Amino acid sequence: MATFLYQVGRMAFRWRWLVTLLWVAVLAAAGFAAVKAPAAPDDGFAMPGLESQKAFDLMDERFPGSGAEGASARLVFIAPDGEKVTATQNKAVIEELVGEAGDGSQVVRAVDPFQADAVSADGSVAYSTVTFEVAAADLTDASKEQLETAVDQARDTGLTVEIGGNALATQPAAGGSAExxxxxxxxxxxxxxxxxxxxxxxxxxxxxxxxxxxxxxxxxxxxxxxxxxxxxxxxxxxxxxxxxxxxxxxxxxxxxxxxxxxxxxxxxxxxxxxxxxxxxxxxxxxxxxxxxxxxxxxxxxxxxxxxxxxxxxxxxxxxxxxxxxxxxxxxxxxxxxxxxxxxxxxxPDAGHDRGRSTENAGSRWARLVVRRPLPVLLLGVVGLGAVALPATGLQLGMPGDESKPTSTTERRAYDALADGFGPGFNGPLTVVVDTRNSDDPEAAVSTISKEIGATDGIVSVSPAQFNQARDAAVITATPSTSPTDAATIDLVKTIRGERPAVEQQASATYEITGSTAANIDFAQKFQSALVPYLIVVVGLAIVLLLLVFRSILVPLKAALGYLLSVLAALGAVVMVFQHGHGAELLGVEQTGPIMSMMPIFLVGIVFGLAMDYEVFLVSRIREAYVHGERPGQAIVSGFRSSSRVVVAAALIMIAVFSGFIGSAESMIKVIGFGLAVAVLFDAFVVRMAIVPAVLALLGDRAWRLPRWLDRFLPNVDIExxxxxxxxxxxxxxxxxxxxxxxxxx
Missing domain, CATH: 1.20.1640.10 (Multidrug efflux transporter AcrB transmembrane domain)
Structure with missing residues (x-):
């Protein structure tokens, strides 16, 4: 590989004009194609094979044209202090707004809250759901402006109107200044x-x-x-x-x-x-x-x-x-x-100079570690272990409107509905009943509705809505706890666990979906995939480093160090985003479960970055050792040559990742923070302290490889x-x- 890349570098140097013009042409062509390309679609959270996805697909199949895939806007009306939304003036404003919203060209329906019993018990809050026939990305500016204009007119009367749903969702700031x-x-x-x-x-x-x-x-x-x-x-x-x-x-x-x-x-x-x-x-x-x-x-x-x-x-x-x-x-x-x-x-570089070379900060630090390897090793391992402890309480979930800043109307709508109708109102469970094989669909749906309504943790069950063929029905069950509460997760598991007996009694089948159930399924799928993925990644690290360093102990040490840095980073994420320690400093207004995909991202990305530092640092140590230096001196020489560059690379990574912490989108904020602290732990604690300490303790044994394995492994010559x-x-x-x-x- 080294010889081939040597030729590549020489050719790129010699044909520099051609190489530069080719990359400029590639950038220009990609930019032109991007300008001409249609708009990108919204992200979809399709989860093949999960119950919530199957239920959604069934609902879409049995209720065609219902707007299940269309955009929706939930208009939340909050009466002024001391008043009720049912007051004559407020009621007239709300009905006028709902009427104007329903006249939109892309609107399927706009529900009157007074006819649908969508008013809180104390009369302070009411809501109306506006359903569109197209997805949010396909809404025209005219449709959006009509709804926004109607809302602004209602607000001018003194009524507070907040908007949830995805039709007019606030787009997160790009975070360009932070980047x-x-x-x-x-x-x-x-x-x-x-x-x-x-x-x-x-x-x-x-x-x-x-x-x-x-x-x-x-x-x-x-x-x-x-x-x-x-x-x-x-x-x-x-x-x-x-x-x-x-x-x-x-x-x-x-x-x-x-x-x-x-x-x-x-x-x-x-x-x-x-x-x-x-x-x-x-x-x-x-x-x-x-x-x-x-x-x-x-x-x-x-x-x-x-x-x-x-x-x-x-x-x-x-x-x-x-x-x-x-x-x-x-x-x-x-x-x-x-x-x-x-x-x-x-x-000449220190790695190739047998004489005494000029000392630098890297070599001085390495000498300190080589002289006291055991205390440095224990301090690093115990420190990272302590930071990793909160990871044992990791809870996974998906961020919703509750995680958005209070400056957004979606967050204010979420809070108003929770105050007026209870914390579980924002995360109802949608029960899709399949009555195709039932002799009495109404009786079957009634039985299922009663059994679910009698479950501890369910506060209400809506009347069933049948499709035209009357072979399917939809029921909405409202939990007593919020969508991110652990009790809600247990509730969904309980309902699904009792399903076989209920289905046998009703002679019909049903499945649970909705945003809350989908998030639970999403988190469970990620959690079940995390350990196998981690095993694959760690195993891959050992194999790749075995090829690079032709040693058994060095790859094992690298893999264990990687695990330490990943677990410590997860612990730091849990402390900030789940437990709330220091959350205000990062602009986190609502703590809760960690985004489901975060641990998988962290494991995969940090693996690559950790191997970067391992290769660039340890390869220079091995280079000095191969040239005849004793193990301790080789560590010093390797640090003299590469520590400054590795530290600079780590600081750059931390700076770039930290820039994404300023994003208003919670998913990007968590990923940016997790990657930044992971690089901090891996580069400065694992690679700069634990790695040289372990190599110093192992001495010559670190670089030994059985002869039969040496003959079997190909020589990739990374160094x-x-x-x-x-x-x-x-x-x-x-x-x-x-x-x-x-x-x-």
């Missing part, structure tokens, strides 16, 4: 790391180009494959972070090779052959982990994983081609200012040992070095 802040922090980190504006700007430029290609491609293919902007958020997050980091590793290695005296074209080729090999491996791990999300069999999750995997592939390709091409245009610009001015001589043997530095003794090709630039 820009992340990029700004990344620029500062790069500038401090490299001491050169060009070296700092090049990774940012190539990463932005990569994200541009990825996002325009997702928009262009959105209508074809059902990819929405929310689907692409994860792709932009990972594409930006990985793109910056991968380019950072190549540019850093290029500067090292130039410091050894290599000409620019040779330095680029060697950088792509060595650091580029690690980039390919690191990118491959991220892609495999993201593509593996498809095994959960949730279409939306599969789309997000594959889209993000595509963004990472583009980041790798840009790193291997566009980065060396741009280095060809400015071979000296990325060097430190003192080197460009000729006031500082380059020196570029073949290039190291072939291209000796110009400072090596005569007879040991190979002539360096002249720079043709």
């Amino acid at each position: 820009a802040m992340g990029i700004a922090v990344a620029a500062v980190v790069l500038l401090i790391t490299f001491g050169s504006m060009a070296a700092a700007g090049l990774p940012l430029l190539t990463a932005i180009i990569g994200v541009g290609v990825s996002m325009t491609g997702i928009i262009a293919l959105g209508s074809t494959f059902g990819l929405s902007l929310t689907t692409g958020t994860l792709a932009s997050m990972l594409g930006l972070a990985c793109g910056i980091d991968y380019a950072l590793f190549v540019v850093s290695r290029y500067r090292e090779e130039r410091a050894k005296g290599h000409a620019p074209d040779e330095a680029v080729a060697l950088a792509v052959g060595t650091a580029g090999s690690a980039v390919v491996f690191a990118g491959l791990t991220v892609v495999i982990a993201l593509a593996g999300l498809s095994v959960v069999d949730i279409p939306m999750l599969t789309k997000m994983g594959l889209s993000a995997a595509g963004a990472v592939v583009i980041a790798v390709l840009i790193c291997l081609t566009l980065v060396p091409a741009l280095l060809g245009f400015w071979p000296k610009a990325v060097l430190a200012r003192r080197v460009r001015k000729g006031t500082k001589r380059g020196r 570029g040992e073949a290039l190291t043997r072939k291209h000796t530095t110009p400072d090596a003794p005569a007879g040991q070095r190979e002539s360096v090709p002249a720079y043709r630039g």
Whole structure:
């Protein structure tokens, strides 16, 4: 691999104009296609095989034209203090509003709250449901404006009107300023790391180009494959972070090779052959982990994983081609200012220098760890273990209107309905009864309705609504607890557990659906898939690292460290978003269950990022060990060479991920926070402390591999040992070095 990538880097350097123009053409073509593409669809939460999905499909089949798939708006009317919605003036305003809402060209029906008994017991709150014949994405501006105008007129009378549902849902802020802040922090980190504006700007430029290609491609293919902007958020997050980091590793290695005296074209080729090999491996791990999300069999999750995997592939390709091409245009610009001015001589990298090299913060830290490995190891493990403890109480769910900021009308509508009708009103259970094989459909539905209504935790059951064929009916059961309450989950399990006996008694079958039941099914499916997915990912990590480091203990150590960082990150997420510790600082107004897909995302993405740092750090340690250094000194040499770059890469990742914490969308906020703390724990505690401590305790045993396994494993040469043997530095003794090709630039 290293030899092949060496040739790729040399060709990209030589044909830099062609390579650059090709990427510009790709970006322009993707952008043109995105502009011409139809609008992306709304995200769907279809869950094949789950009961709630089957019930919804049955309802859609037996109640055609009912607007089950159409958009809806729930108008919530709140009387002024001391008044009731049933007062003559307020009632007239509400009826007028409902009448105007029902006249919309795309409206199926608008329910009068006074005829439907949709008024709270104290008369303070009432609601009306407006159902449309088309999905929210297909609503015309005229339909939206008509409803908004009617609501504004009602508000002018002094009546408070809030709007729930998806028809006029508030779109979350894009969080662009927070993301820009992340990029700004990344620029500062790069500038401090490299001491050169060009070296700092090049990774940012190539990463932005990569994200541009990825996002325009997702928009262009959105209508074809059902990819929405929310689907692409994860792709932009990972594409930006990985793109910056991968380019950072190549540019850093290029500067090292130039410091050894290599000409620019040779330095680029060697950088792509060595650091580029690690980039390919690191990118491959991220892609495999993201593509593996498809095994959960949730279409939306599969789309997000594959889209993000595509963004990472583009980041790798840009790193291997566009980065060396741009280095060809400015071979000296990325060097430190003192080197460009000729006031500082380059020196061979510490990993290749047998003599005493200049100390830096990384080598000094490594010496401290090597001298006291056991205390460092115990402190790191105990600390991460303590942070991980809250993860044992992890509760999964899906965010709804209750998780939105109180500044949104959806959240205020949710709170008003909960106050007026009880906490369970916002999460009713929809019971779909199939009476096709029943001799007396009315009696069967009545039996099921009575049995469900008698269940502890159900406060009311609505009258049954039959379809025209009278072979199906829908019943709405209202729980006494909120949709996210653990008691509601137990209630759904109880109703489903008692179903066989009820169905036998009624001679009809039924299934439970609705948003609450769907969220419960969603969470259970993710929870059941988490452990198998974690086993697959950890097993993959061991196999891949076994190929890279040709050691058994190093992969086991890496996998255990990865588990520690993932569990600690989950514990931190639970502490903030579930228990509420520090939630105000992040703008979290409502705590509750963690988004169902969050642990799966965390496991998959952090796996790839953790392997990045493991490869870039430990490969330099192994390189020094292979060159004859003792285990302890090899750790110091490896840290001297790579710790600064790994720390910079981690800080960039944290900055980029933290930028998404500013998103108003709770799903993106949780993912951004989880990934940021995961990188913090993995890079600075696991890789910078636990890894060197374990290697110091193991000594030579860390690098042993049984002979039979050594013969069996292929040599992938991630570290570029073949290039190291072939291209000796110009400072090596005569007879040991190979002539360096002249720079043709």
